[in-house]
Amino acid sequence: MNLPKSEEQLMQYLWDMEKAFMKDLIDKYPEPKPASTTIATLLKRLLDKKAIDFKKYGSVREYFPLISKEAYFSNQMNGVIKTFFNDSVSQFASFFTSEENLSDEQLKELQQIVEQQINARKK
Amino acid sequence: MNLPKSEEQLMQYLWDMEKAFMKDLIDKYPEPKPASTTIATLLKRLLDKKAIDFKKYGSVREYFPLISKEAYFSNQMNGVIKTFFNDSVSQFASFFTSEENLSDEQLKELQQIVEQQINARKK
DNA sequence: AATGTATTTCTACAAATGTAGAATAATAAT
DNA sequence: ATTATTATTCTACATTTGTAGAAATACATT
Numbered sequence: 001m002n003l004p005k006s007e008e009q010l011m012q013y014l015w016d017m018e019k020a021f022m023k024d025l026i027d028k029y030p031e032p033k034p035a036s037t038t039i040a041t042l043l044k045r046l047l048d049k050k051a052i053d054f055k056k057y058g059s060v061r062e063y064f065p066l067i068s069k070e071a072y073f074s075n076q077m078n079g080v081i082k083t084f085f086n087d088s089v090s091q092f093a094s095f096f097t098s099e100e101n102l103s104d105e106q107l108k109e110l111q112q113i114v115e116q117q118i119n120a121r122k123k
Numbered sequence: 124m125n126l127p128k129s130e131e132q133l134m135q136y137l138w139d140m141e142k143a144f145m146k147d148l149i150d151k152y153p154e155p156k157p158a159s160t161t162i163a164t165l166l167k168r169l170l171d172k173k174a175i176d177f178k179k180y181g182s183v184r185e186y187f188p189l190i191s192k193e194a195y196f197s198n199q200m201n202g203v204i205k206t207f208f209n210d211s212v213s214q215f216a217s218f219f220t221s222e223e224n225l226s227d228e229q230l231k232e233l234q235q236i237v238e239q240q241i242n243a244r245k246k
Numbered sequence: 247a248a249t250g251t252a253t254t255t256c257t258a259c260a261a262a263t264g265t266a267g268a269a270t271a272a273t274a275a276t
Numbered sequence: 277a278t279t280a281t282t283a284t285t286c287t288a289c290a291t292t293t294g295t296a297g298a299a300a301t302a303c304a305t306t
Contacts, residue, residue, distance in 0.1 A: 004292075004293055004294080005293085005294090006293070006294060006295090007293090008206065009206070012206055012207065021252095021253095022252075022253060022254090023252070023253090026252095034294090034295070034296085035295070035296050035297080036252080036253080036296095037253095037254085037255095037295080037296050037297070037298090038294075038295050038296055040253070040254060040255080040296095041255095041294085041295075041296080042294090042295095043254090044254080044255075045293090058302090058303090059253085059301085059302055059303080060252090060253080060302090060303090061253080061254090069207070070218075070222050073207055073218070073222070074222055074223060074224075076203070077203075077219070077223060078223075080196075080199070080200075080203075083131065083132070083135055084135070084192065084196055089223065089225060089229050090229050090232040090233065090236070093229075093232070093233045093236055094236045095193075095196070096200070097236055097237055097240045098240060099193055099196075099197055100197060100200060100201075100212065101197075102212060102240075104241075104244060106212050106213050106216075107237060107240055107241050107244075108241070109213040109216070110213060110216045110237050111234070111237045111238065111241065113213070113216055113217045113220055114220055114230060114233050114234045114237060115234065117220045117221060117225075117230055118227075118230050118231070118234065121227060121230075127262075127263055127264085128263085128264090129263070129264060129265085130263090144283090145282080145283060145284090146282075146283085149282095157264090157265070157266085158265070158266050158267080159266095159282080159283080160265085160266050160267070160268095160283095160284085160285095161264075161265050161266055163266095163283070163284060163285080164264085164265075164266080164285095165264090165265095166284090167284080167285075168263090181272095181273090182271085182272060182273080182283090183272090183273090183282095183283080184283080184284090247306105248305100248306085249304100249305080249306080250303100250304080250305075250306095251302100251303080251304075251305095252301100252302085252303080252304095253300100253301075253302075253303100254299100254300080254301075254302095255298105255299085255300080255301095256297105256298085256299080256300095257296100257297085257298080257299100258295100258296085258297085258298105259294105259295090259296095260293100260294090260295090261292100261293080261294080261295105262291100262292080262293070262294095263290100263291080263292070263293090264289105264290090264291080264292095265288100265289090265290090265291105266287100266288085266289095267286105267287085267288080268285105268286085268287080268288100269284100269285085269286080269287100270283100270284080270285080270286100271282100271283080271284075271285095272281100272282080272283075272284095273280100273281080273282075273283095274279100274280080274281070274282090275278100275279085275280075275281090276277100276278085276279075276280090
């Protein structure tokens, strides 16, 4: 699943909120907000693509994601890594840490994160 | 600079080769190759966008990237991180290490990479 | 009941993208 | 020279994407 920017943006809001009525989504958009029909169109398209679904409360729809942010994101990353890094995660990691302008603190954080991961698996 | 998939793919080949004649690019594409005019169109569009340029050898053009893979990629990643991780690199790193199905070896590699980075900076 | 507000579906349309044929120019091979 | 091959430009066209107005519904309020 590869969504266009505008739909991805909407999904992002939905992932953050877990579920939402259109109203909530409109609220999320920063000024200048797109026309409500624009958002409606995006919702429609996402429904068609089965990226989201809704539950009806009376006649009101509460939308929710059908694909998880995790799955979607992971998929995106794999694409990037495949395209840019010859399918090598470590090549990516190397590039990332050296080029992405991480601050010293961020690097340290990353170090801890990695360590935690390693420990978490050892058990 | 945000290129559509097809152009990104072409750039990818060009980055790998550093510079290339159309012929070389066509070679790079896996079967079934797109029509040569399709590739020509992409080259044209990339020229228009000033993503690439060429040097003429007689009447033959040798194309080369004007934007580096590093810059382009870094830009992409920042977008992803902004959209998906609230602009937090460490949030991204955390997610990445835990969700991206890294093997134990890859995690260890990553650990080393991070360490190297940290040491490299301590200078 | 009448009106304002929110939601949804339809329709529309420009711009971007993916893909490639036709025509042409240039080069290489016979 | 003639022909086959390669590269380039133009033109074309179906899809996809970004955006939103018009119309129809449903619901909330006065």
